[in-house]
Amino acid sequence: MKTRYYLTFLMALFAAIIFSGCKKDFLDRLPQSAITSKDFFKTVADMETYSNGFYEMSGNTSLGAGTNDVFSDNISVYLGGSEVDNMIRGNISASNVSGDSWKWDNLRRINYMLNNLQNVKGDQASIDHFKGIARFYRAVFYFQMMKRFGDVPFYNTVLEATDDAALYKAKDPRSLVADSVRADLEFAAAHVKPDGSATRITKWASLSMLARFCLFEGTFRKYHDELNLQNTANTFLERAISASQEVMAAGFTIYNTGKKAEDYQKLFTSTDLSSNKEMIFYQDYDQALNHSNSTHYVFDWQWSLSKSLADTYLMLDGKPFTSSPGYSTKPYLQMFTNRDPRMGTTIMPPGFSTVIGGIPNKTRPTFGGYPQIKFYALDPSTKVYTEFTDLPVIRYAEVLLINAEAKTELNILTQADLDKTVNLLRSRVGMPALNMTTANAQPDPVLVAMYPLTTGSNQGVLLEIRRERNVELACEGFRFNDLLRWKAGKLLAKPTQGMYIPGLGAYDVTGDGIEDIAILNSPSETGPISSLPESVRSKLVLYYLNSNSFYLSEGTKGFVMFPQDISSPRSFIEPKYYYFPIPLQQIVLNPKLTQPAGW
Template sequence: MKRISYILLAATLLGVSCKKDFLQRSPQTSVTKDIFFNTPADLETYTNGLYGQLRANWNDLYSDNISVNTGGSEVDNLIRGGLSPATVGGWNNWGNLRSINYLLDNVGKTTGDQAAINHYIGVARFFRANFYYNMVKRYGDVPWYSHVMGTNDELLYKAKDPRTVVVDSVMADLEYAVANIKNTYPANASPRNTYLTQWAALTLLARVALHEGTYRKYHTELNLQASAQTFLQRAVSASQAIIDNGGFDISGSSAADYRALFSSNNIAANKEVIFLQKNSKDLGVANNTHVVLDWQWALSSSLADEFLTKDGTPYTSVAGYDKKTFTEMFNNRDPRLAETIMPPGFTTAPANSAYITRPSFGGYLQVKFYPRDPALRGGWELNYTDLPIFRYAEVLLINAEAKAELGTLTQGDINATVNKIRNRVGMPALNMVAANAAPDAYLGAMYPLVTGSNKGVILEIRRERRVELACEGFRFDDLYRWKAGPLLGQASSGMYIPALGGYDVTGDGVEDIAILQSKNDEGPIAGLPENVKAKIVKYYIADGEFYLSNTTSGRIVFAKDKVQPRNFVDPKYYYFPIPVEQTVLNKNLTQPSGW
């Protein structure tokens, strides 16, 4: 029996998987708990229901990697001044914690192989750590609950616990998970790496430790800099354990191999994949990744410009880089650029015509995670590509960044981490001495808090992280932990338009789109052949969706940023407010600093 077969049973036992639930609800399993939690097999069934709490990410919404998002977002509302305790959502996911603590409260009655019992306790504590660190990232201080709360429990109305206390508890949970989760799988596991292992626990531990270490280092307002080193050291040791003993590797030797990690349905055997979300038409498990292409968002010029040239030099050091047209900007670039942003000539199926980009979104459409095989695209929530949750490239980047922040990084470390990643797509190696001798000024302006003798290599590791992990959900958290939130306050932009008129965006030399002032002024395309004008897709600045930064030329920029300018309030916006109704229910809850 595969884990998918357990979902209905697990949902019934959890009592929270299919509807809203809150911390104070009395357990819905009061009848079944007396006959459940008796054996490790019971624990396996129960913990199968927890896996839905950790899913793959396949976009970078709410970050500076996005040019525009027509669907709206909480972060967009935040940086435009529209978010308040009266309008914010959240604070309603405590049912996930309750389902975890319910197992931990009842596991004392389980009998059988103690190592197996400890394994499932480790799985539960892994998910509790993941739950709580997400809460810490959002709110800072939060109340820590290690048991299910009854309706009349006074602790329901406790004050928040300090960040330091909660994070120490998170780390304790992860250390237990690392020590007790086994690297064996249920006999019916298919595929095996859809189940948690010690390597997955070490990956989350390394991720949390890096986040907390850098957050404490750069957020000096917390006065926690003295403890940052401890977390960075644990990020190093956890990631190093995976590197030394996990048997993982960067897979492939081409851009196509990089693409396959995100757009195929057979990554379970890939040596880079530590933990994955398996999707299968036969099992009726799917995702919605086809919407990454031209649905509600596109990617930003800020992201596009950070990809290096093919010879390893910064694209932003190329004369006139910011005036390259859509078809020019892909020339001689890091191959990962065309695997992230839709290049000229891209088709959704071999026999199809080239897909025409949409300038009203900025022009840089996302193709990373788009299911390339039409057989894997079945419509809304009917895509059957596998999705990585933890992959080895992240572990390597954690290792390099933590060592660089500690000042212990060597060229050998760079070769074993960043350069292994670059080598897959044929990019030149990063030289630590050269990077530190002449730090990239463009990146330095983005991250002014980076200083010291390792400034250059830290900046390059940040570039590599942004490029390699683009659209995998890391960018927003990275900006917050580096205290680079002001980048969210900058207006986004898209492709460069030299002048009003028609443009080729498919690479065949024929104009596909036209950028015009209005429907009444089509003079800029008057000289085009009639057959071209008949097919060309016209976009009018007067429609008010976008405009050009230099009026009749320049980068595509968006009207919303003119009407509702962005502004990142530091340090207030590094946290989200708690909904006002929650502070009314619990008078001991206080808002994060600044709210």
């Protein structure tokens, strides 16, 4: 651990020396160097020192753990700034979009290493190992750029100030960029070593990222017919399958000690994941080194989870919650009864306390009523706003879901495949196995409405795999990109909902039989709680509909909803909103750049 941070410090210092004084945009500036590549890149140890800096890169090259689903349909309300939220309300343009995502300095750092290895001496396998790590991170950079912009210029060299043709070239087509990303990941999968800590890039992390990218690109091409790339989609889906199967043969396992919900919860709240065989790549945090994450912020700070996500969790018997009589009007206290155990470790259930054995938290309708607790560690010794839990970045469960989804998209899925993938995840939490025949015979109509582009004889099982993906990977940062690749962006246009409120009055939300909160029209209209004992009324947390922080869908009853969806309605313009505009200043600098479709 200490060695890791020492090497990172050296790398940061070296990068600062190399790139000091560079204040212009990457495409306008010349790499400046006080220490030359001839002086530095001589040994494998030099490569290792330099590549250690890749793990700490931020921005559009970051490969950090996802700990929330902001901004997606899994969120009821988000009070922080969100470009996606601004976009679907018509408030984003090329002139005001953030320029932070059109940053190329991290790519320069990666290409600088890859372009300067000619003098390195040492074991070729070790040289190729660190070269593979560099190409892995270059692939991550361009994967992120593709998800945001679609077509972008591709560079595999460090540009000089005299390289006008390259500096001011047009965007390369999506197919070229995607093939380049895949080639980098293929090199990494073939050359990065399989052994070592799961806190570093290994062969298995490379294969998993290759599978992740190929699933994204394959499904994106399949469903986005406006690209005219449907005939190339299967090639990516086939590689998603073969790459995931290589990982499946490597000895990783689903963490399952028979404790169901507790096993699932420990994946996201453990201080040490080093022995967990589900971890393919994770970030380690250490209190002794004061190296912390910010997972305390996931709980009841700027967002809550949506009724749409809550409704997605199955009943304990495997049936859709949305097929239960009266499901749509069940209040908060009844929503968690006989549900998939993952629901109560993701969304705050009645009786939850942030301190073991402490006073139960009272849910807040102003946020929707479904606070996120996934990643929130229950540890009385934990400092406020500081966490030292390890965080998964790539875990085996995702690889299994990739395999199942890609096979279903290619219509080659079997029940045996489901039993080796999805059903291992359901088994962990004690849920019934997914049966392919049953799922295809009766596709869930709620899911059909959510994903109308799904068709064919395997529609039912594909929808259930999408459900499983959302449930298993909830709040891990996948949902928004899943909506993009499935061409399901229209879901972002729907006003979000929180919990159901049967009417004005007081409600028990902790499960102890005593009313905890009350919803009233205004402070002066206390009739709905006037019959309660004073001992209860004095402890109620009061919420008022005239406060303009939320409203109920049917006036004095209904789902919690939010005024901004009335004052600034949502819309989703296809295909425009599947991409962000390139910042206008970049178009001015390079007139050959063109905006994504619709912008």
